[in-house]
Amino acid sequence: MTAPLLNVKGVTLQYRTQEHVVTATYRVDFDVSRSDRFILLGPSGCGKSTLLKAVGGYLKPTEGKISLNGRQIAAPGPDRMMVFQEFDQLLPWKTVKENVVFALEASRKLRGAAAREKAADAIAKVGLARFADSYPHTLSGGMKQRVAIARGMAMEPDILLMDEPFAALDALTRRKMQDELLALWEGTKFTVLFVTHSIAEAIKVGNRILLLSPHPGRVKARIDDIPYGMAPSAAAALEKEIHNMLFAEEIEEVEHV
Template sequence: MHSRPELPQPLLAVDGVTLQYKTTDHLVTATYRVDFEVLPSDRYILLGPSGCGKSTLLKAIGGYMAPVEGEIRLKGKKVTEPGPDRMMVFQEFDQLLPWKTVKQNVAFALTASGRANGAEATDRAHHYIEKVGLAKFADSFPHMLSGGMKQRVSIARGMAMEPDILLMDEPFAALDALTRRKMQDELLQLWDDTRFTVIFVTHSIEEAIRVGTRILLLSPHPGQVKAELNSIAPDEIGTPSQAKLEARINDMLFAK
């Protein structure tokens, strides 16, 4: 009798998660009973229209807010607070300390969290700055960098922590189209090198297909799971397969 191959254990399990937050007038339900699992080395996309709770879900995975229903588990352990095992990269470029150089910004995250000290922090910072192609700018200050470069430093800082999951909240949304495409390609190259696990929030169908291996579609407010799809292989980008998947996702997201 052949034993069936073991399926990989999910790295992250989101189990029936409902999230709410208060505004001055209302209690807003951002997501309703959302379920999904992220496996090691997934490039997992949360895709949906504005207001479907994608960013709120990412904050909850980061440990910055607690579900009112359901739970989030990382490596089987319930997420209750932020930790260096989950690093966030936000949309804003100004996430860096302006008085520290690129290398100091990356090393500071390591020393402040206790992940590494002294020479080890500096070496690790240098390694990841090289990975994102900024070795020449290691001693530059943030004001000397373009928006795309600052975002690369933020990614290097997140990766230097060697977290279990990198959480990216529309990290390229504020970039112009050409820089955005370049950053997507760089992210994929970085993933090829290191196979890190990433959860990536976007409302661009094209970006979801280019960046992701799996795509979770969320309905408009409150966000509920509409479907989970596999993306296409990298060599199918720009072929009719991409157009077909884009049309299919568009229909699923916006069909009445």
């Protein structure tokens, strides 16, 4: 096995609200290897998004260490591009193409013609070449998320961080986007860390799943080597198994009443 690209070790994350210090995750460990499609799966309150933000460098762990390529993560950076759930992650004052160019130029990765070429290429890959000069507000939700993915991929980050990117989309579009994401992955085999609360999405998109329990988030199970393009019956069986694992406690609680 190759050395892990991303190493998360004993990470406890806390954030402050008005009255409390909330522990989002407690001593979480996991490794992501190159070309993994690694899923953080769990119900709301399991700290999966907070964990992703910590990997993004937006939040410092109160305990533990997160390192990428052996270097500890201290601040946000273009080596970990984020794709957010919110549609307003595109700069509304820039066209589709300018949004991608902006990321490349602001991070000083590329500039001028090289940046424009790279941006056009990434936009074509997500099938939006026709809309390169459109402003974000004229695009549908799915198209906006495609642009965000194009922006993330154009930056060629070490790892692409996706925070429930398809959660705000309708069910049909969401399925299509999952297929497209997988097709893009087949092309360049980029590494992606993907947060979702949908078991079906986790099984479809991921090759590895980290199951988190809520309040605070702790690792419940890890599922490795999920075959690419699993047969529907096997996927359904795995979905059921994960479902049982996630909700086992609740059923026990009910039984004890």
